[in-house]
Amino acid sequence: MQQKTSTAFRIAIFCLPPLLAATQAQAINCRLASTSVELAICGSKELLVLDEHLNSLYRAVKQQAKDGAQVEIDQKDWVKRQRNACTDTSCLQTTYQTRLNDLERALTPWCETHKRQIAGTWSRIGDAGYFEEFSAGPDYEFDSWLHHRPEISGGTWALNGCHFTARGQGSLTVDLILLSVKDDELRFMEEKVPGTSHYKRTGN
Numbered sequence: 374m375q376q377k378t379s380t381a382f383r384i385a386i387f388c389l390p391p392l393l394a395a396t397q398a399q400a401i402n403c404r405l406a407s408t409s410v411e412l413a414i415c416g417s418k419e420l421l422v423l424d425e426h427l428n429s430l431y432r433a434v435k436q437q438a439k440d441g442a443q444v445e446i447d448q449k450d451w452v453k454r455q456r457n458a459c460t461d462t463s464c465l466q467t468t469y470q471t472r473l474n475d476l477e478r479a480l481t482p483w484c485e486t487h488k489r490q491i492a493g494t495w496s497r498i499g500d501a502g503y504f505e506e507f508s509a510g511p512d513y514e515f516d517s518w519l520h521h522r523p524e525i526s527g528g529t530w531a532l533n534g535c536h537f538t539a540r541g542q543g544s545l546t547v548d549l550i551l552l553s554v555k556d557d558e559l560r561f562m563e564e565k566v567p568g569t570s571h572y573k574r575t576g577n
Contacts, residue, residue, distance in 0.1 A: 400424050400425055400427065400428030400431075401414055401415065401421075401424050403415035408457070409460075410456060410457050410459060410465070413462055413465065414465065417462060417465075419466070420462065420465055420466065420469070421567065422565075422566070422567045423466065423469040423470070423473070424469070425567045425568070426473060426562060426564075426567070427469055427472055427473055427476070429552060429562050429569050430473060430476040430477060430480065430550070430552070430562070431444070431448050431476055432552075433476075433480055433552040433553055433560075434476050434479050434480050435448075436553065437480065437483045437553075438479070444479075451472055455468050455472070456468055456469070456472075477534065477535055477550070478534075480535050480552075481534040481535055484532065484534060484535040484551050485532075485534070487551075487554050488532045489511070490554045490555075490556075491509050491530075491532065491537070491551070491554055491559065492509050492510060492511040492577075493508070493509060493574050493575075493576060493577050494506070494507070494508045494574070494575045494576035494577070495507055495508075495509070495559055495572035495573065495574055495575065496572060496573055496575045497570065497571070497572055498571040498572060498573055499571060501568045501569065501570050501571070502561065502563075502570025502571070502572070503547050503549070503563060503570065504517045504524075504539075504547070504570075504572075505517070505518065505519050505520065505524075506518040506519075506521075506575075507525075507539070507572075508576075509530050509539075510530075513529050513530055513531060514527070514528070514529060514530075515528040515529050515530040515539050515540070516528065517539070525539065525541040525542075525545065526541075526542070527542050528540050528541045528542060528545075532551065535550050535551045535552075536548060536549075536550060536551075537549040537550065537551050537561065548563075548564050549561040549562065549563055549564070549570075550562040550563075550564060552569060556574070557573060557574045558571065558572070558573060558574070559571070559572040559573075559574070560572070
């Protein structure tokens with residue numbers, strides 16, 4: 374039986390705010406959006422953040438996988454059979470979150486085997502990212518600096534799966550998702566904001 378599109382969903386499509394593509398990048402191209410699902414995503418800041426997060430995780434999984442072609446096939450199948458089957462924004466939010474969880478689980482073994490490579494001193498490339506400079510010690514001590522002044526001193530860091538957490542001595546906690554780490558480059562995704570952050574190694 375063909376699913377009926379909810380009235381609220383149809384109204385949302387015809388009452389969309391200006392496209393956000395000009396102000397932030399996302400995997401879906403809102404300038405070319407034409408289907409009800411694409412238009413609904415482009416009309417929701419929350420869904421656009423989920424879409425960008427999903428695209429970042431997908432690229433990370435594909436890069437680290439032994440069979441990147443199969444990861445691409447699976448992603449296209451998810452878009453066709455699950456995402457595009459949604460008829461309201463609640464369904465899209467649930468479907469995106471489920472796919473994000475699946476991709477993160479797929480990346481977790483890689484994250485765990487590369488945990489020790491995070492140890493070192495890092496400096497942000499560009500403006501995106503919570504930390505400007507930080508040091509993740511081999512014994513899980515953590516310090517960060519903003520404009521070369523102490524920001525977090527005597528803190529700790531941990532990596533559970535792909536979830537990186539830095540904690541200060543007070544109540545400050547920063548949660549990130551590890552996307553890639555090489556000898557001289559580190560990349561995170563912040564959980565609640567769009568975009569990824571890049572860091573270069575400045576010390577061991």
